[in-house]
Amino acid sequence: MNIKDVAIRAGVSVTTVSRVLNNRGYIGKETRKKVEKAMEEINYSPNQIARALQKSQSYILGIIVPDSNHPFFSELIKHVEITANEHNYKVLICNSLDQLEKETKYISMLKENRVDGLIMCSHTLDVEEYKKLSFPVVTFDRIIANHFPYVAADNYRGGEIATEHLIESGCKKLLHISGPLKLDLLPNRRTDAFRLTCMKHNIDHEVIEGTQDNLTFDYFSDFIESEVSVKLTDFDGVFCSNDLVAYALYLYAAKNNIKVPEQLKIVGYDFHSFTRMLQTPKLTTIAQPVSRIGKILSTTVINMVETKELDSINNSVVDVELIKGETT
Template identity: 35%
Template sequence: MVVRHEPTLADVAEVAGVSLTTVSRVLNNRGYLSQATKDRVAKAIAQLNYRPNQVARALHGKSTNIIGVIVPTVALPFFGELADEIETALAEHHYRMLVCNSMGRAEREREYLDLLVSHRVDGIISGAHNDDLSEYQTVRMPLVTIDRDISPTIPNIRCANEAAAHQATRLLLDRGALRPALLTSRTGPHNRREAGYRSVLEQAGVEPLIFTVDFHTPDDERARLIDAHLDAAADQIDAVFATDDLSAAAVLDWAERHGRRVPEDFKVIGFDGTSAVRRALPGLATVRQPLTDMAHAAVEVLLAQIQAHANGEDATPVDSPIELPGELLPGKTT
């Protein structure tokens, strides 16, 4: 039999010489079936390269064993490595992952959220950075966020950002910095890394100086804006705490172009500590986020929700956010 379309259950039944009901029973392991019948169905499935329709399974109340993961883009080292860790953690429980790159656009994130919900994935892990998406409040399926506060009722797993930023800023002062600036994506009470920076400077009696370059700024524009901030404050600062390593790398580039010796004249520390950036800049001082632990914690919380959902129960509430400690890596730039 030659099938010119994506094979269906009917095609499997025809090749195996059995009924549709029998094929369904084999796939779902229901009722008594002879081994010979199971073997004929298995042979037909292999011959046709039949793939079960996951959407149809979901519509019949069955698990798809697929988790949707929304991130800004896996092209960024932090989110690429986070997605890899989540995939590894999910595989341990026989789940697969569907990755959605929002590219920093709220409308794209809305479209992906709608896609995941309509395809009835078993759950969603969101690490995208668009604020005020009300659509998350209407999601009625297991949902966990990573480093993103959406709602008190949605578990958020993150690095202990404030404590880690406190350590990073303290290191700059201990190494002799007198006026460290903060380079971050946005300022405000939700920025716990900013809170850690401010608390250290307040204790030391130093006036904070904060530069902001939005997380979603295109690369060329981002480099230009960072240069502009540093140029304007060149005579006021002798160190920078950048709340991500790629920004810290841009600061190091600025320092080299302006004849600042690092760490003698100018000190720099970043945040994230991904393997990719550590390989490219092995001497960069940074805070390494516990990516493996964060991914496993997110998966464990999500699977607990999925199990409760399957049992028709409410998931056990968790104390959110779940904060995991970062690791200070002093490097050679402080």
Template identity: 45%
Template sequence: MATIHDVAKRAGVSVTTVSRVLNNRGYISQKTRQIVYDTMEELNYQPNDLARSLLSKQSNVIGLIIPNVSHPFFAEFAYAVEQYAYEQGCKLLLCNSQLDPVKEREYLKMMKGNQVNGIIMGSHTLDTESYLNLNYPIVTVDRLITGFPYVASDNELGGRLAAELLISKGCRKLVHICGNQSLDMLSNLRTAGFLSAAKKAGIETVILETKMNVFDREEYEYLITTMFADHPDLDGVFATSDIIAGHVISKCRQLGKTVPGQIKIVGYDDISLASWFSPGITTIKQPIEDMGRMAVNLIQQQMSSGPIVHENILPVELIERETT
């Protein structure tokens, strides 16, 4: 198997020159660059990415830890991160924590061992000290950790827009199904915005929190069944995700309740599935693609020691469909 020394010798250049061509660093004439490329092809030379990362202290790999890759929001976010990272010459190391702190800690160790350029944290099971001790460029998603930049949608505005729409449609008893408020997440601001708008209008509200595992379908089923049993007079639901909104639609069908006739529903995220449901889900659109792009940019800005904006709150948009 050919080595970088074999390429340098055959091409008549130094090992440093071959390395610069491989890493696209420093000035190399187009003629020399082409000679090196032709020689690598002739010798069937395959660069050793691990060795290069150990030498340069960079791997051109960005780590992404998310709680559940099967959840459509995180799937679409991961897709956006990978696509933009690839355009910037980076690869993506995707880790699925499943809200398991042991698993998340193991992934952090693995990323450190592989010299990743930085880590995008979309999970939230470990204490902040676990991140502060990493000494790596880190970006958090929907979570505030002092010292690290974060990316989030305007959660408070999203909650307010959802409540205002339901109220404007004539709803007089609103239920908000949200994540567990004991988790220190910026998404909790959706609840704050919702409650603020409802209180201003003098509308009765009920808050239903999921358990710590916010992606449990059986938990959704139990919570929504209990919701209709305990509050038969509810007429508006704001769900903290489109997936939960979809479960509400399904339960309405089982109970013979019409949507939007008897029950009006607003979701959050605007995942692709939101428009495929029947009826289509009215939702608060998060700019998922822009969030992914910004997360990658923030990693690169930290690597270059450039100026960094720590609070990155992107605008949301109300997308009205058939559930309201």
């Protein structure tokens, strides 16, 4: 059985069947149903290898993340893969663990496997290395160059909302536990917003810079114990760079008889699956729409692959919102 048999069975043209298979152009719902029903009835399965050879494509996308075990990135990967699958693409997932050597090796591996495009969520490798790549690249939360589109939540607005909420909740001295500021990443705009908002309201404030060495909950717990604990008595509100940090801080406070939110108010960032699963406490946090981010990342790189119009792809910044919980 071949594509002509499907067309005859469905009563449509071969071109229409091709459009359905490649998810290209407008196809009405009823027409799509007829084609899909015809394929099922004659047990037709499109030959992905033949399609790839015909179009000189692999129909494979790569995604490099710092750690797929982190709740945000595991959820992000899910939505990237769902959208890619809808367009008949597969996804190779690579964990860099924020190590330069691993990221470099993964880039080489993706080249060898002739991926059609790359979604870059790890930020260790120097930007010049990405500029050498021959396939389309879309980044998450990082600006590389004008012809490399990025997708991000509105980091500045997120930092502003979190800081304003703590101030409106009565906090007089604020601490921000940031990510690694030495890297030029868009999440650093959260820290910029924190500082400027505090200055605008004449609020005493300080920033403790986190590192990129580890994204595990145990690491964040140790970081709170070693780097943050000695300063907690000086502050009545903390804006954390992510929800795992916020929860680690809450547990430290509970263990050391610091009442949340009476003595210490905490705001996190992400609102991923881990946060939504928590029963006690319900964290106050800034929600990044991870499902929308994943979908945009996937569709952006696919559009770059299929249109070849690399310079016409726009950056995407999506809105964030405050989720009020029990920690403020």
